[in-house]
Structure formats: C-alpha cells, structure tokens
Amino acid sequence: MTSTTVGHRTPAGVEIEGTRVPATIRDVARASGVHISTVSRTFSAPHLVNPETRLRVLACAEHLGYRPNRAARALITGRTHNIGLIVADIANPFFPPLIKAAESQARHRDYHIFVADTNEDPAAEEDLVHALAKQVDGILLCSPRMSNSLIEQLSREVPLVVINRQVTGLPAVVMDVGQGARLAIEHLTGLGHHNLALLGGPRGSWTSREIRRAATAAARSADAALTVLGPNPPTEGGGIANAEQVRRAGVTAVLAYNDLMAIGLMEGLDSLGIRVPQEVSVVGIDDIALSRLVRPKLTTVATPTAAAGRTAVDMLLQHDSAAAHRNRGGNRTVAADDRRTTAQVMLQTELVIRDSTGPRPPAVSGRTSPAATTTTADPGPHSPADPVNAAAVNPEAVAS
Amino acid sequence: MTSTTVGHRTPAGVEIEGTRVPATIRDVARASGVHISTVSRTFSAPHLVNPETRLRVLACAEHLGYRPNRAARALITGRTHNIGLIVADIANPFFPPLIKAAESQARHRDYHIFVADTNEDPAAEEDLVHALAKQVDGILLCSPRMSNSLIEQLSREVPLVVINRQVTGLPAVVMDVGQGARLAIEHLTGLGHHNLALLGGPRGSWTSREIRRAATAAARSADAALTVLGPNPPTEGGGIANAEQVRRAGVTAVLAYNDLMAIGLMEGLDSLGIRVPQEVSVVGIDDIALSRLVRPKLTTVATPTAAAGRTAVDMLLQHDSAAAHRNRGGNRTVAADDRRTTAQVMLQTELVIRDSTGPRPPAVSGRTSPAATTTTADPGPHSPADPVNAAAVNPEAVAS
C-alpha cells in the first residue's frame, strides 16, 4: 500500500527524511477509495455522506494527518474566516485590550484575528493591507496614519472598518475623544488653571486633530490660553522630550494626547525638579492600566477600548456576511438590500480623576503663554475659529 | 469597451452599486490584449517581457486596480511570504519588543508577520496553528503552553520555531532564565536573605520549570530555604494574589516568574503595609519597560527579547528557504543537505539591580518556611535532587 517510490507525484503522506509532505484531499480519497468530492463533503457537509463512508474517510484522514488547505478553500468559497487587525504600535498599551476584545468577539463568531503592527508608518500600513487582503475577509484599521483618500482606495480591495478615524463612506467606530478633551480642560480650568498646554499626537492622527479641536474650543470658552506642542511621537519618549518645552511655556496644566506621553512628561518634569501636581497638573487620555501604577496616579480620560474592538468586529462581520452572500450565485443580482450600512459608531468617554491634577499653584509667575517653542501657540480666546479643524464631526454618527 | 452588461462572468473591474469586484489577472490580460501568462510574468519576472508590452500591461493593471491574489499565488508557489507569530498574551509587556524585533527582521527579508494571541489557552494555540498553517510559511511559537508531543505533531503540518521552550527535534531559541534565576538567588543570598520564596508561573510553561529548577539548586547551594508558590497566572493579578501567601510564608525575599507578577506582588505587599525592600525584597524577570517606572524600581533579570525575536525569524527563514527549494521540482530528490539544522539557540540573561532589593531586615522573626499554603515547600538543602526537573538542558544548545 504505502510504496515508498518517490515518483512524479509523491504519494500520500510519505515520510521523506523525517519531513512529511502534507497529505491532500486526493490522498485521502485514494486511501479510502472514494471520490475527492466525498472527502470534501465529509468535512464541510457531513450530513450528505453515508455514516459508514464518513467514518472510513475520517479514519484515513486522521491516519494521513490530512488538514484541509484553507488557502485553497478560500480561493473558491471566498471566505477565509480570518480578520486582519492593523495597529499603529503594538507596544502601546492602549492597543492590547482592544485587540483582545476583538479576538474574543471574533472567536465567538468562529473567526480568527491576525494582528499586524505598522510602527506608526503610513507606508507600512498600505503594504500590510495588500499583504492581508486576500487572506482575510476584512481588515480592522486601527488609528491609521495614512490619508483618507488612500484608505478609501484600499477599501475597494478589501472590506475595511476604521477605528479611531472617520472617513466618509466607510464603517467606523470612534471614541469620543473630543468630549473627553473638553471634560479634561473643564476639569483643569475648574481647578483654577488658565494657562494650559496640549501635547499633540502624531501627524496623521484623526484623534489628535479631534482632541486639538475640542481642547481649543473648551479653553476658549473658559477664557484660558492653550499652547499646542507637537506633533509628537505618541510614546513615553514623546512625553519626556516635551518637559523642557512645558516648563518654558510657563503653563500650570497639560493635557497629553495619550497616557504614555503624559507619563513620559511626568518623568521629564520630575527630572527637571518640577512637582506634579503641586506645580504642574497633568492629564492623559486612554486610561491604560499603567496609569494606575505610576506615582502620582494619572488623571486621565477613559476610552472604551474593549467595546471598540468588539463593535468593530461586529460591524465588519455584519457587513461581511452580506458580502459573502452576494459574492456567489451565477448572476449577481444587484439587490436593493445591498445598500451598505456604513454606520459610524461613536463611543462615550469619561474623565477619571486621580492624583496628577490639583489646584493651580498660588502664584508661579504672571507670564501668560510666551512664544511657543515647537509650534503654533493658540492666538488667544478671541481669535476666529481655527479653519484647519473646522471640519465638523460627521453628523450621521450614532451613539452606542 | 467597458460594456456594463452584468453577464455570467463579470467583466473587468466593473462598478456594481459602488462595489468594485476585484480585477483578476484575466481581466488585465483581456484589457491589454496579451495572454495571462504574460501578465503574470510582468509582475513576477519582468525581465522576461518586452518593455513595451510590460508598460501596456502595467497601465491596464493600474487602471483596473489589479492586485495579484496572494492566496492563489501561494497555492502554486507554496510560498506566502508571511510568518505567523503566536504569543500567550499580547497584553503582557514582555511580548511587544519581541514582536517588533521579529517584524523588523522579517520586513528586511521581505516577509510579513501576523500575530495571534492565545489568552494562555493551549487549545487556542492548537487552533491557531491550524488556522495559520497554510497562510504562512512558518510559525513562531512563543512561550507555548501545550504539550511537547502536540507541538511535535503540529510541526509536521507547518514549519515551527519555538521560543522559550525546548522540544527535541525542533529549532528553538530560549533565554537562559536558569542562569538568570541563579544570579537572582545569589544576589539575594548575598544580601543576607536565607528564607526565600519563588512565585511560579503558569502551568505548562517551560520557562517556569527552568526557573524553578535553577532557583532550587541555587538556594540549596547557598543553604537557603525556598518556598515555591504556584502555579500562577503570569499577570499583575497573579502577583497581587500572592501577597498574603508571601507574608504567611515569612520570607524576606521573593523571586517572581516575571516582572508583571513582581509588580503585582509589590502592590499587594504595599496594601498589606509591608515595605519593599525594607521588609521584603522582590526580584522580577524580563526587564519590561514598566519595571523602571514603578516605585521602587524593580530589580530584575533582563532577557534579550529583541534578539530572540530576530533570531527566531532567521532560523525559520533559513530553514524555510531550503524547504521552498525542496518543495518544487518534479522529482523530489532526497538531498543530502536536507539535514535539518535544528539548532537550539540559548541567549544570555543578566541581572539588573535596582531598588526593590536590599539587605535582609535585622530580625523579623526566626521562623523558617512554615507549611507552604499553595504548593510544595522545598524540603530543604539536604534532600535529594528534584526528580521531576532532572531533565538537563539539552547539551546541543549553542550560545549566541
């Protein structure tokens, strides 16, 4: 039976020097004396095959160590049961909870998640979308740094759901960081601060723009000055590097693009001998686990990352099962229910007050926002609205 | 040219209700008036096609938004240029540096890395290997929790490189945590501690066994008692949960399976009013970034995670390019150089002394290792060697 002749076509799972060449459906068919279609059905539609036959096939498959080739299967079914998840930086503690939530949700629906990291590099993002495109049924694009137009273009190649970004025509789930930033600024001005700084995030970040827009507006209505520092890498290092600027700006409170930068800033201030919150108050955004571990514990804006992960998977899959249905079937009827539900879900955020914020120090210095070092200082409360950030939040957004 | 008739076979990249059905190689061939094989060569072997033709094909491809279907390509070439990386818990800060190093190394060699998380669940591990199997050229199995025999079996389905584990016959890269644990114990006994505890890691962890083996031996030769607590989940929570046990054990120094547990333990001790390092010294393993951020800064064993990631990719790819070559070609010659180089690389570790360890407190209490709560207490310095852990480190291991 198992002749070891290595011929033109290597036979069923023969051992070659310890390396077993993987058995195919054909090998199983041959071994169990049935047609390959029967083997196929044994796995994908067991009720269609005689129990007796099925057992025999199963036994042979087991014996040969046969595993259906998912790539080949995907080629014809058009379904891989995989989801891609592209994040900017896997080392940023913001992402793991989101990833895990997405994974768990996917698992429930019998999908697997493949994660890829772009190192904050827009080019790597595009590259990865192409690499994943035909191996997954859709991609979750998390905090993308590339341009909207590129995203739209890519979305024609593979179903996309964007997270932490709004791009018209695409399903999206965003955290309401605008609201969060407003709460943070109000918290600070409520404590008496009226000379604030904002540590901006990376270039290309939708979230960063939103925060800036909201923070600017909130500061204006509280008659406070807001110095914007950035763009910066959204890391601890990005925070440390700004300590000097913060001191020079003479502000008494800082809102950072994320917790990592806030923590880095606190480190930097510490080594400059500036005490938090006695001399400078610091607020982060994200509420990563770490923010409870540092001293002082970080006041921050909690974002519902887990919910975002789950929701994104749901949106993709809902979207996607429709697509799967549309995909096959001889004539592609342009069904009326094909109308894409490009919902944009917005998730609420909340302020978590801990120990890194406190009342404005008695009288540090009367200076108000000197020439900002890195970038534009906000011109003040009575200037016209920032035209760059005038694009309003998409009105079709839904709360959830 | 672009007739919009939706026939049996939908033509080249026609817009249907805003959804562009992706163009195939055939569409491009038709549009540019050449055979599909020419189109194929335009992309995979450009020097074989007339520059003029090539330009025309390229233009058509561009215009139709054609992207080669990587799944189909993989089906025939047997190469996907993807690598799978399976980790136990992506939220554990130990992994991201390893992942990033692997990604960067892979990128240099024109490969992509897909990461998947198993939630410390052995069943999920197996599941993921199958899911990834035919979509990647090999899998990096990082800190696997499943049995050796299962790993061996899976390795017949897809090339595997294991990290943080030794399984005979498989290429592996491990960190010398044994050495690290020994250094840690010696550091502690050198500070006068002779009543120690070890916070074990999760069940099924090779690393945990290694640490235990080495720590036990090191304690024995220093005439110190070692209470082993575990197994535990390798998380902050796992550390917190053991604070009470540590107190009851009456030890003055603790070595934890990893930094996360050490940090958790410090938190737990803190809320019990026990000061670190004045009353209890704590040592972690891994040297994650966080260990420099907590107070007191954590003394720990630095593991070369980035090097491990790089090395693992190299080993897989070296292994793998050989396999690719072997894979095609009519008659599969059982080449002599097919001898698999199942090298097992061992990476050195080193002790980083920070602020969480100090000299043994003057006279806390004379008790020596009372009945351990969770598991076996070490029987003492003069008992016979632990038979369970007698399996020595594989002698074919190489330093690197």
Added chain:
DNA sequence: GGTGTGACTGCAAAGGTTTGCAGCCGAAGT
C-alpha cells in the same frame, strides 16, 4: 411491475495564479 423518492456518490468546472515547454519571428553567424 412501473414509478417515484431519497440517500448517496461521482463528474467536472471553477477559483486565480505560476511555470515548463514549445512556438514564432527576426537577426546573426557560416
């Protein structure tokens, strides 16, 4: 006894690509 039925199985096309081989054509060598 013919017909219908249902359970099972085989046939073959399809999915998108790569690649060895063969063919064509024009230019160069003899």
Added chain:
DNA sequence: ACTTCGGCTGCAAACCTTTGCAGTCACACC
C-alpha cells in the same frame, strides 16, 4: 540560403478545494 540563437509570447497543466448537476441504487408505494 540555411541553421542557430535569443527574445518574447502563448499553451496548458498544476496547485487544492468546493459545489451544481447528474447518475446510481435500493426501496417503497400504488
């Protein structure tokens, strides 16, 4: 003028599955 060659292109098989359709067979029903 005839071969040779090289550059380019087409042909068709192959990779491994899934699935609509049709065929076989036994069995029960009328």
